[in-house]
Amino acid sequence: MSTLPPSPPLGRERVRQAWQGSRVPAFLAWWGAELQTVLPPRWRAWVGSGAVWHGLRRDEQDWVLYRMGQAQPLARWRAGDDAAAQQAAMHAALQAVDREDRRLLLLLDPHEVLQRAVSLPLAARGHLAQVMAFEMDRQTPFTVDQVYYAVRELAPVTASPAGHFRAELLVTPRRKLDPLLARLAASGIVIDAVDLAEGDHRLGINLLPPTRRPRRADPRRRLNGMLAAACVVLLLLALGQYLHNRRQVLNRMQAQVESMRTDAQEVVALRQQLQDNAGAAGFLVQRKQRSPTMLALLADLTRRLPDSAWLERLSIDAAGQVGLQGQSQRAAGLLDALKGSPLITGAAFQGAIQPDATTGKERFYLVAQWRQAPAAGNAPAASGSAP
Template structure:
């Protein structure tokens, strides 16, 4: 259906087709459910399910509902409606208005084949060229599109009615409590598969529109229930995942504290080892100093003593430096005793200057520890 204010494209047409398929499926579903109802309720339900058809011919308006027919002469007034027709107007699912041929203008429209999905937009743009009216002056719709063999073109029939005439007619029907949701030419009354509708979308507020909205609401509810059935277990799993994530975070925090305590313990242990090593080195140096004090004669002067690891170097002056080698070698705490540099004589004191190197024995080191 085409309106004067909206611009339906390919997406709109496909969406409309999808809704039609869903509506048909729901109708079949409801019909199958209806077969399970008691006969009295099913009869009442079927009686309420019908379409109201209005045929206009000159000033005569004919109503059709199933096998029943009523004719209303002008002027049309609600008070003049038959009593049997009034409840049917309120119960009708939809109302179709058939216009006579003298109210509808019809012309053939030819467009390129690649524009067939947008033919309504093409017609709206070319309305003032195809007809004596502008697009905002008429309500229109196009019929089935047919390809022209051997060409890259297709054609369709354009049906239109001036706005002023149609709006006047709709206002008169509104006074009767009737709001059509479809307006077609008289010739299309017998074509059940036609989607032609001259009525603008903004005026489709009839019983059928509400019924379609009800069907769409049912589809949405079913989809919502389906999503709920799927999402509830997922939500529960998500809650479990979040709980496990919190537990993992707590355990990770505890593990980090344990690693921090372990690192502090390693640091303290290393400091303790360094202290013990330093203390042992000091004890070893003190032990060597005590041993040298015991071994060396009183006339020997030591001016410098250095120790690195097991290596010991002493520097000083003595009357006879050579006898110091034997004294130190026989101590049992030193090994590899030898002069590190040649012995020289101090001219001022007359004593011999010496520099002796030695290694601390392993037994002495263990005894120190």
């Protein structure tokens, strides 16, 4: 009976595979390495990624410790030594690396691992481990309970059929790996991953099942999380401060615009008032220029009325109507006397002419209209000679 590994969430697995298949991780790693080169050595060690991988390889009866990427071994000790001696040799080689950053890798020789390339449909990309567990009996001479295995996706080739991708199944028997792991565990050496040696580097897989992988607490993770949260909070505060400043500037500008609009409205009102006042003043000036004076009217009436006539009352209302009340020896001739006046026009008697028994004269009440002078624009053109 086969034991299937637990299936990770499909969405998270797809995201992980898409991330690993993209060029972003390699770019970030290169970028981080370039940034670290410009830092002082003390800061460089402090901001480093933390995990430093070392490979442990079996060489006949000896264990050889390498730093990944370096061909020169760091330490070598006999597999038959006691646990204290083995741990002392390993700690002496790793003393320059912080304890929380040490990661130990058991490197297997290529002849100890069965490698098989398979072609799978694209639907199996999200759960390779489960698919290979079902295919283990058909692809290898082992069952899934007899081996430790790992699956990795290979680069596409032109010969791959449409709708399929290439993957590589790597298998090692448990009966060979378990004694090595048990011997290392008895010596107090904890293995973080089991991988395949590829020159001075590793292939990039982990044959250990998830249940046997040690859980290491990363002390920098909490600090990095706090720093990331602080950066987010500071970024939000900076954005909030920026928006607050912009809002204040906008409020000040709106207040200035409102003040200028109020001033502009006051200027328009004052200009309109000035125009109205100027128009009214001009109208009064024209009215005054067009209207004859009272002295001119009295002088004209004095010249035209005969000496036998005298006025008891002279009135002028707002409409320009002139009222003449008095006595004359021959009142009917007053209309002819006033007919050519340049100041009044339309003279006519109001009521009947009545004789006065006391004076022996005729009492009359005559009304006329005060003649308005023509406007400057409507005045007739002056003749060549003076009148």
